[in-house]
Amino acid sequence: MSSAAESIDHDPRWRDSAWRSRLRRRLLQWFETNSRTLPWRQSRDPYRVWISEIMLQQTQVATVIPYFERFTESFPTVAELAAASEQEVLRHWEGLGYYRRARQMHAAAQKIVEEHDGEFPEQFADVLALPGIGRYTAGAILSISRDHRLPVVEANTLRLYSRLIGLRSPPTIAASQRVLWEFAESILPQRGSGHLNQAAMELGSLVCTPRSPTCDTCPLAAGCVAREMGLQESIPGKVKKIQYEDRREVAVVVCDQQRFLVRQCQPGERWAGLWDFPRCEVAGDADAMLVAADHLRDAFGQSIQPPQPLMRIKHGVTKYRIMLEVLSAKLAGEAQPISDPGTRWLTRTQIGKLPLSTTGRKIFKKL
DNA sequence: AAGTCGGGGAC
DNA sequence: GTCCCAGACTT
Missing domain, CATH: 1.10.340.30 (Hypothetical protein; domain 2)
Incomplete structure (x- = not known):
């Protein structure tokens, strides 16, 4: 034809x-x-x-x-x-x-x-x-x-x-x-x-x-x-090998009384619509605790006490191989009003009912 | 045509 | 570890 x-x-x-x-x-x-x-x-x-x-x-x-x-x-x-x-x-x-x-x-x-x-x-x-x-x-x-x-x-x-x-x-x-x-x-x-x-x-x-x-x-x-x-093993041709990229991230469980800070991932972001704990990338070999504290102050206006390690989660998202350091920290002073849309202070019960990212769910189970 | 989007099963 | 999975959509 x-x-x-x-x-x-x-x-x-x-x-x-x-x-x-x-x-x-x-x-x-x-x-x-x-x-x-x-x-x-x-x-x-x-x-x-x-x-x-x-x-x-x-x-x-x-x-x-x-x-x-x-x-x-x-x-x-x-x-x-x-x-x-x-x-x-x-x-x-x-x-x-x-x-x-x-x-x-x-x-x-x-x-x-x-x-x-x-x-x-x-x-x-x-x-x-x-x-x-x-x-x-x-x-x-x-x-x-x-x-x-x-x-x-x-x-x-x-x-x-x-x-x-x-x-x-x-x-x-x-x-x-x-x-x-x-x-x-x-x-x-x-x-x-x-x-x-x-x-x-x-x-x-x-x-x-x-x-x-x-x-x-x-x-x-x-x-x-x-x-x-004799080509049954070589047909179809191999797909292009994925170039994985190693990446460090840090997530923080911030606790104030009985409530925790959680955030809904926004349209255009990874996991759009799902909820997750505050999280950000850790560049190079920076200190995860310092990065976490800065992130919470800059993005959400919250001051925290020195964070403690909670768990480490290795996971992949498409091309990224992520080593996630999970920290927990108590709030320093009063909870501040949050300007960032989609971020809330919620109780354990409320969080349990939300659609969480898989890592978010793993963290939640440790609380 | 290439990149992005998840997480787990199977080897 | 790597490869792969009853793809769609954007760039």
């Missing part, structure tokens, strides 16, 4: 419809006996499929399961999600990461109530127009819940399909993407696309794994180009 597709380094045998029919039949047959029982497969309610797809973005199945159960229990319908507060939604998302997903899903629920009468939209363009939903997620939701004939390319199918067609070009470049989406669409049946999409993802997840794929047990091994060429 397109000359761009021709210039990409892959085997064109998949353009033969008999080849694709064979693949389809073997894949579906394998799925019959190998599909996992997952909570979001209990029903085809588009709302529940939607929640599962958002939670599963860049997040493993085992991690999502308990979150999905709690979330759907608390917010059984679009209307109930839309009516909830963002804080309530974030509280259910706490620990899952990529919190923008939760904020956007909440906003999308309100949009569905306003513009679609509370019914999850049926048109691809309308679904794609919801915040937090891109081409993959829109295709997944509509194919699974409404049996629309829409392809999906995500981590599992990208790997599976790249190997099947022997795609040696980097999968990230535009021409590779075009071939992958075209292939994904070409193997869909007239009916049951959602089933086939899930089967492909399941095979990619359980058999066609990133390292040491178990080709011996793969129903598609016979027609797999990568397998034929």
Whole structure:
């Protein structure tokens, strides 16, 4: 078809419809006996499929399961999600990461109530127009819940399909993407696309794994180009290695009587919408205690007594490897009025109910 | 096309 | 330790 597709380094045998029919039949047959029982497969309610797809973005199945159960229990319908507060939604998302997903899903629920009468939209363009939903997620939701004939390319199918067609070009470049989406669409049946999409993802997840794929047990091994060429370990090409950056931060638990100073992370900041203890970066080998005291005076106008070490937490946020020094300190004198919006003096009970960053929650548990 | 956004599972 | 995960969105 397109000359761009021709210039990409892959085997064109998949353009033969008999080849694709064979693949389809073997894949579906394998799925019959190998599909996992997952909570979001209990029903085809588009709302529940939607929640599962958002939670599963860049997040493993085992991690999502308990979150999905709690979330759907608390917010059984679009209307109930839309009516909830963002804080309530974030509280259910706490620990899952990529919190923008939760904020956007909440906003999308309100949009569905306003513009679609509370019914999850049926048109691809309308679904794609919801915040937090891109081409993959829109295709997944509509194919699974409404049996629309829409392809999906995500981590599992990208790997599976790249190997099947022997795609040696980097999968990230535009021409590779075009071939992958075209292939994904070409193997869909007239009916049951959602089933086939899930089967492909399941095979990619359980058999066609990133390292040491178990080709011996793969129903598609016979027609797999990568397998034929012995390239199953090197296709798809490696993603660019992340350059981690070491970083020191300090957090302070400031106590005044029975209350603690906490702050809601603002839009544009890391963990926007979540609450955390006052925290800042510690440059170079500076003294964390001095940095902490300065930060509290400059940012919040509070004077503290000499801080004591409480705990150390090592954690990562995207490219940063953070060594967090957690200190505790009593207030020196009276609590001062706080100009910084989003910062409050709250009791232990009040803090416990807030959506906290994961490190914030770990600190809270030590109080 | 590259950077940002989290946290944990698996090896 | 490293790699990876049912991506979307911004720059």
